[in-house]
Amino acid sequence: MRIPINNRLRTLITHSPSKFRHVSTCRAVLLPSFGGPQNLEIHPNVEVPPLKPNEVLVHSRAVSINPLDTRMRVGYGRSVFERLLPIILGRDVSGEVAAVGASVKSVTVGQQVFGALHPTAVRGTYTDYAILSEEEVTSKPDSLSHVEASAIPFAALTAWRALNGTARITEGQRILVVGGGGAVGFSAIQLAVAAGCSVTTTCGSQSVERMLAAGAEQAVDYLSENYELTIKGKFDAVLDTIGVPDTERMGISFLRRGGHYMTLQGEAASLADRLGLTLGLPAATAFLLRKQIQYRLSNGIEYSWVFMRSDIEGLIEIRKLCEAGKMKIPVDKTFPITQVKEAHEAKDKRIIQGKVVLEFD
Secondary structure (H helix, E strand, O other): OOOOEOOOOOOOEEEEOOOEEEOOEEEEEEEOOOOOHHHOEEEEEEEOOOOOOOEEEEEEEEEEEOHHHHHHHHOOOHHHHHHHOOEEOOOEEEEEEEEEOOOOOOOOOOOEEEEEOOOOOOEOOOEOEEEEEHHHEEEOOOOOOHHHHHOOHHHHHHHHHHHHHHOOOOOOOEEEEEOOOOHHHHHHHHHHHHOOOEEEEEEOHHHHHHHHHOOOOEEEEOOOOOHHHHOOOOEEEEEEOOOOHHHHHHHHHOEEEEEEEEEOOOOHHHHHHHHOHHHHHHHHHHHHHHHHHHHHHHOOOEEEEOOOOOOHHHHHHHHHHHHOOOOOOOEEEEEEHHHHHHHHHHHHOOOOOOEEEEEOO
16 A cells, blocks of 8 residues: 655545544655665655544654664565555654544544554554554543653553563562563563562663662663572563573573563564565464474473554553553653654664654644
């Protein structure tokens, strides 16, 4: 599906004032070809598709940059996205409801909302008007600004999928988060602590105090401490946000029998990119099955790849934790959407380690 660009900006057309005010065109950041930040193009008149009955049109106020955005920009997922170029990047959004589809009941026009798109969405959130399904948005926490809220949904829902959807954590369990300094890892720590779990994490030295303040019982500096000697006991679940062979071996070694090892670095997309969809997806399925059988037989544990999935119940729980002051992701820097190239370049060069948010005027 291509995203056509019109030569003129059409005005708002009111079909039904209470339900559906459709914006025909708007400004958006397009990616016409894979590559560096210079490939991102701001276009003033990008067509906004008509809303489906279950969709919500969100007037964007802030969107965050996720690692998936920069990876997609250089070609990650090309087996799916290349034939659909130009695409719009962006998963997270915080803003106001501008219009709703005919069957939408949970949000109304003018409401402040936040949410996140599925990883495979072609029309992302780097646009003045983002389109999400009703299951992908909920009320924005009143305690958070749009900038703060936009940093949360995609990362927190990824962590929610791992801990609640896959491992099904319960109060009193021990959880190990490998790489707690990133947005997903930090979300996982807060979710596990809120569930009554004991949390240990590995992170950089600059993040140790923040991990402990979030409720982690132990934060191990992976550069200066020997984790094999520092971390004690076995864990019920391990979320590995790094996903390299060394962290996989570490995570597996700390799991008790019956525990869950979960990694964010699944091979499905990379194998599909390398081999094509026809061969890549079956190869990824076979690879995952082989790993699962291997670890069940050798260690008695479950092995899973974790991806973000839309989950309205999870998003509502995340909102409640935000409102209770138990969930927040620090934003290191904001850029106006007009400086999206500079923002991506700063992330590529690791000038900014933490969360970056794009603001809309």
